[in-house]
Amino acid sequence: MECRCLRKNFGDLAAVDDVSFHLSEGETYGLLGPNGAGKSTTISMVAGILAPDSGKVLVYGVSAGSAAAKRRIGYVPQELALYPDLTGRENLRFFARLYGLSGRASARRIDHVLEVVGLGDRAGDLAREYSGGMKRRLNVGARLLHQPLLLVLDEPRAGVDPQSRNAIVDNVRELAAAGMAILYTTHYMEEAERLCDPGRRDRRGTSDSRRTRRELVERLGERSHISLVVQGDTASALAAARALPAVRSVPARGDEVELVVTDAGICLPEVLAAVTRDGVSVRSVQVTEPDLKTVFLHLTGKALKR
Numbered sequence: 001m002e003c004r005c006l007r008k009n010f011g012d013l014a015a016v017d018d019v020s021f022h023l024s025e026g027e028t029y030g031l032l033g034p035n036g037a038g039k040s041t042t043i044s045m046v047a048g049i050l051a052p053d054s055g056k057v058l059v060y061g062v063s064a065g066s067a068a069a070k071r072r073i074g075y076v077p078q079e080l081a082l083y084p085d086l087t088g089r090e091n092l093r094f095f096a097r098l099y100g101l102s103g104r105a106s107a108r109r110i111d112h113v114l115e116v117v118g119l120g121d122r123a124g125d126l127a128r129e130y131s132g133g134m135k136r137r138l139n140v141g142a143r144l145l146h147q148p149l150l151l152v153l154d155e156p157r158a159g160v161d162p163q164s165r166n167a168i169v170d171n172v173r174e175l176a177a178a179g180m181a182i183l184y185t186t187h188y189m190e191e192a193e194r195l196c197d198p199g200r201r202d203r204r205g206t207s208d209s210r211r212t213r214r215e216l217v218e219r220l221g222e223r224s225h226i227s228l229v230v231q232g233d234t235a236s237a238l239a240a241a242r243a244l245p246a247v248r249s250v251p252a253r254g255d256e257v258e259l260v261v262t263d264a265g266i267c268l269p270e271v272l273a274a275v276t277r278d279g280v281s282v283r284s285v286q287v288t289e290p291d292l293k294t295v296f297l298h299l300t301g302k303a304l305k306r
């Protein structure tokens with residue numbers, strides 16, 4: 001799917017201001033931002049619920065809002081849209097009928113979805129008796145029945161216990177691995193880090209170019225840190241480390257050597273080899289990678305939730 005130059009104003013407020021991104025099969029894409037950044041407004045336009053003031057959303061080649069686009073999308077709203085007095089299975093039956101499914105095919109899809117969202121053994125219980133996390137999983141399941149190509153989730157973790165949170169994250173990963181494209185909003189950095197590789201920031205809907213987490217981190221000049229505790233001739237270890245092209249700076253305190261490097265994952269072996277060349281031994285190694293928190297603060301000046 002593809003968003004091109006989306007804009008949406010509410011009165012004087014530019015809720016979404018020139019947002020463009022695209023999403024391929026099997027890709028998970030997170031819109032990360034604090035409350036009011038325009039995330040829900042953006043995905044409402046993707047889901048065809050809200051018309052943009054300008055710009056375009058194409059869902060696998062067809063315009064958002066059309067019946068064909070709706071068939072390709074499973075939109076999971078922030079609020080639960082379930083019937084508390086129906087069982088989990090009955091809720092899914094209701095949604096299956098809305099999607100035009102019936103008979104054996106429908107029963108098979110419902111069984112499959114119950115399995116996917118981990119509610120197979122509670123399918124006969126009333127939805128009102130479910131925990132917050134189970135309700136949310138059923139909410140997701142109801143939008144998987146018609147086998148959408150794109151799943152759009154608005155704050156999938158809101159009001160969910162940690163166990164269900166992990167279950168939802170696992171579900172999303174499995175669906176993406178099976179080829180579904182996933183678009184979701186969150187203001188939890190850790191969720192964005194776990195779920196998606198292509199990072200996305202959103203601040204008042206102002207678009208930033210699409211970047212993977214690594215690209216964003218590099219663009220901001222953030223570096224990894226390798227902290228070594230060494231024994232032996234620290235000065236020679238420092239000199240050897242300094243000579244490596246990947247090493248940017250080497251502040252040192254006593255037997256602790258802190259190396260600032262471009263990519264710790266790649267250069268760690270050569271750092272260790274260089275440092276230990278002249279009989280210096282390394283007692284401990286710690287690698288710290290910059291995370292989305294650093295990136296987000298740099299880009300927006302705002303803190304996010306952990």
Ligand SMILES: Nc1ncnc2c1ncn2[C@@H]1O[C@H](COP(=O)(O)OP(=O)(O)OP(=O)(O)O)[C@@H](O)[C@H]1O
Nearest residue numbers: 010013015033034035036037038039040041042187
């Ligand atoms: N129907 C509306 N009428 C007027 N203003 C609106 C409407 N919908 C959203 N807004 C405003 O647009 C801005 C973006 O809202 P949006 O819900 O898209 O943000 P969000 O990033 O999803 O935040 P949240 O995490 O709180 O859902 C906010 O300032 C909000 O108050």
